Amino acid sequence: MKKLGIFSVLLCALLFASCEDSDDNASQYMPTPAPLEIPSVFQNQILPPLIPEDNPQTVEGIALGKKLFFDKRLSADNSISCASCHRPQNSFTDSRQFSVGITGEQGFRNSMPLQNLAFNYGEKFNWDGSANSLEDQMFGPVTNPIEMANTWPAVESTLQSASEYPQLFEAAFGTQSIDSILVTKAISQFVRTLVSANSRFDQAQLGLIELTPQEQNGLNVFLDEGRGDCFHCHGLPANPLWTDNAFHNNGLDAQFDDLGLGNITGDPREFGLFRSPSLRNLKFTAPYMHDGRFATLDEVIDHYSEGLVFSETIDPLMKAISAGGVHLTEEDKADLKAFLLSLSDDSFVNNSDFRE
Amino acid sequence: MKKIALLCIVTGLFYACNSDDDTQAPVEPDPVTVDFTFTQNWDGAAIANADYQNTVYVNANNTALKLSKLVYLISDVTFTAQDGTVYDAGDYNLIDARNGTNTSFTPGIEIPEGNYNVSFTFGFDDEDNDKSGGYVDLNSDDGGWGVPAPLGGGYHYMRMEGTFEAAGGTTETFQYHTIRANKHTTLPPGAGTLEFVQDTSFVVNLGTITVGSSTSIEVEMNVAEWFKNPNTWDLDLNSTVMMPKFDLQIAMNENGSNGVFNLGVVSQQ
Numbered sequence: 001m002k003k004l005g006i007f008s009v010l011l012c013a014l015l016f017a018s019c020e021d022s023d024d025n026a027s028q029y030m031p032t033p034a035p036l037e038i039p040s041v042f043q044n045q046i047l048p049p050l051i052p053e054d055n056p057q058t059v060e061g062i063a064l065g066k067k068l069f070f071d072k073r074l075s076a077d078n079s080i081s082c083a084s085c086h087r088p089q090n091s092f093t094d095s096r097q098f099s100v101g102i103t104g105e106q107g108f109r110n111s112m113p114l115q116n117l118a119f120n121y122g123e124k125f126n127w128d129g130s131a132n133s134l135e136d137q138m139f140g141p142v143t144n145p146i147e148m149a150n151t152w153p154a155v156e157s158t159l160q161s162a163s164e165y166p167q168l169f170e171a172a173f174g175t176q177s178i179d180s181i182l183v184t185k186a187i188s189q190f191v192r193t194l195v196s197a198n199s200r201f202d203q204a205q206l207g208l209i210e211l212t213p214q215e216q217n218g219l220n221v222f223l224d225e226g227r228g229d230c231f232h233c234h235g236l237p238a239n240p241l242w243t244d245n246a247f248h249n250n251g252l253d254a255q256f257d258d259l260g261l262g263n264i265t266g267d268p269r270e271f272g273l274f275r276s277p278s279l280r281n282l283k284f285t286a287p288y289m290h291d292g293r294f295a296t297l298d299e300v301i302d303h304y305s306e307g308l309v310f311s312e313t314i315d316p317l318m319k320a321i322s323a324g325g326v327h328l329t330e331e332d333k334a335d336l337k338a339f340l341l342s343l344s345d346d347s348f349v350n351n352s353d354f355r356e
Numbered sequence: 357m358k359k360i361a362l363l364c365i366v367t368g369l370f371y372a373c374n375s376d377d378d379t380q381a382p383v384e385p386d387p388v389t390v391d392f393t394f395t396q397n398w399d400g401a402a403i404a405n406a407d408y409q410n411t412v413y414v415n416a417n418n419t420a421l422k423l424s425k426l427v428y429l430i431s432d433v434t435f436t437a438q439d440g441t442v443y444d445a446g447d448y449n450l451i452d453a454r455n456g457t458n459t460s461f462t463p464g465i466e467i468p469e470g471n472y473n474v475s476f477t478f479g480f481d482d483e484d485n486d487k488s489g490g491y492v493d494l495n496s497d498d499g500g501w502g503v504p505a506p507l508g509g510g511y512h513y514m515r516m517e518g519t520f521e522a523a524g525g526t527t528e529t530f531q532y533h534t535i536r537a538n539k540h541t542t543l544p545p546g547a548g549t550l551e552f553v554q555d556t557s558f559v560v561n562l563g564t565i566t567v568g569s570s571t572s573i574e575v576e577m578n579v580a581e582w583f584k585n586p587n588t589w590d591l592d593l594n595s596t597v598m599m600p601k602f603d604l605q606i607a608m609n610e611n612g613s614n615g616v617f618n619l620g621v622v623s624q625q
Binding site for chain 2: 044045046047119121216217220223224225226227229231232235236237238239244269310312313314315316317318319320321322
């Protein structure tokens with residue numbers, strides 16, 4: 001009877017012990033949530049940002065992503081980082097027509113600016129929609145032979161052997177084992193923080209300032225179907241992203257050297273289509289178009305006004321194509337330019353949180 | 357004796373608790389939802405994704421055209437029972453015909469099975485169009501489904517776009533955009549030019565439909581009708597910049613409300 005009692009006590013102790021949390025690592029991994037702050041001009045206007053369930057924003061993840069974004073060790077010869085072609089002072093695009101990879105070879109498209117990408121509801125990234133998520137997009141440049149020309153095993157090995165990175169990954173993701181998925185997740189978290197919503201126009205929307213008469217008239221040109229009709233692709237004040245993030249053939253060429261979206265889908269109806277860029281921060285993002293063919297905003301406006309060229313996949317929103325466009329007056333062009341520049345956000349490109 | 361009396365009372369109470377209604381009360385069936393499918397055709401020929409930018413259609417004015425985009429908004433699907441009871445979920449659905457987005461739609465309301473007059477609104481009526489705060493999903497969709505403030509604000513009803521062979525032999529583009537009609541003192545529209553707006557949404561009545569436990573209703577759009585009746589549409593005259601033109605919005609409303617939408621197949625599964 002005494003033995004039975006002892007056995008019972010031991011059994012109970014065993015059961016209690018089995019109920020204890022045996023995952024010591026899980027208890028140590030406690031990243032700090034860092035939900036995106038929604039700018040006032042976005043609130044109650046557009047849908048919330050898209051944050052993947054498997055990659056929530058955290059203080060540690062964002063900090064790690066920022067470090068990786070500026071780290072040249074991601075490239076095969078340690079010569080370029082993400083920021084080399086996505087420069088903060090240029091709203092995270094490249095002032096060169098084509099960026100230059102580690103071999104000195106040029107790319108064939110202008111680098112896209114990185115802003116408000118958490119609000120890309122269609123989740124098609126790059127000029128040609130070749131990436132289906134921000135994380136997916138991050139995989140490309142590291143291994144692209146005309147960009148960083150590295151391999152993921154090499155990147156993982158480099159970061160793993162660096163003194164600081166294992167602990168940073170531990171803090172961000174609960175593991176010191178570094179792989180490409182975690183690298184892209186961290187950089188994506190940082191890029192999602194690149195929210196721009198403090199332009200002169202934003203301030204006017206909030207009632208803090210007034211637009212100049214020229215900017216106001218430029219907005220009217222922008223919104224007028226018969227003149228600019230920019231809003232059908234680039235949004236309204238009620239859609240302050242200033243892009244539809246969709247794909248259009250905007251009448252640049254009669255023949256295509258670059259098939260754009262059609263090169264990804266194989267659909268001839270999508271040959272020559274490229275994603276609409278946001279009109280935010282045009283002050284900093286020259287040159288313009290997918291191939292950076294226009295050095296100035298004036299050239300862009302001239303194109304839509306009188307330079308349109310017909311091709312089979314032309315977007316129906318392009319008007320009076322046989323005449324090259326609607327032929328804006330010089331006054332309307334100047335006003336439109338003034339409005340477009342009012343969408344530029346100096347505080348964004350000067351934000352120290354986004355600098356190395 | 358007391359015990360006997362107590363037993364009788366308790367027994368009586370038990371009996372009193374029995375149901376004295378031998379007939380079972382009829383079991384009301386659970387209320388049901390109703391599914392809708394939105395299809396598009398050109399005078400009866402189904403329009404599929406492959407037809408966009410490929411198939412040449414000839415409109416009532418004998419103009420050859422191709423479609424590139426067809427997106428339209430419907431709202432306020434309403435079920436009116438024979439006793440006059442009205443069921444209206446008050447919701448809306450933005451259909452992208454080319455991409456097949458939202459071509460299936462189930463209004464967020466449950467109704468008893470029975471016979472109903474079924475209708476919906478093409479676009480938004482003024483009450484919905486002017487809803488305070490607007491609609492964040494529509495603001496975010498398609499680059500902003502909204503209508504610029506100088507045109508009276510609110511939202512597009514439909515964006516139909518494509519190319520056509522102009523009389524001069526060139527290929528031109530058209531943007532058949534329906535919105536609330538807006539009258540201006542002068543064009544182009546701008547600050548202070550807007551005189552008034554007129555609701556050009558319209559109610560589409562699908563007739564009486566029996567709603568069972570699993571009913572699906574097809575709503576057909578005959579796209580050719582937008583160009584046909586009562587106004588034969590001449591794209592050489594009116595192909596573009598139609599949003600701020602009051603008379604054109606009225607004309608599009610007349611064509612749209614005159615045979616564009618029809619009841620298709622009603623299935624009970």
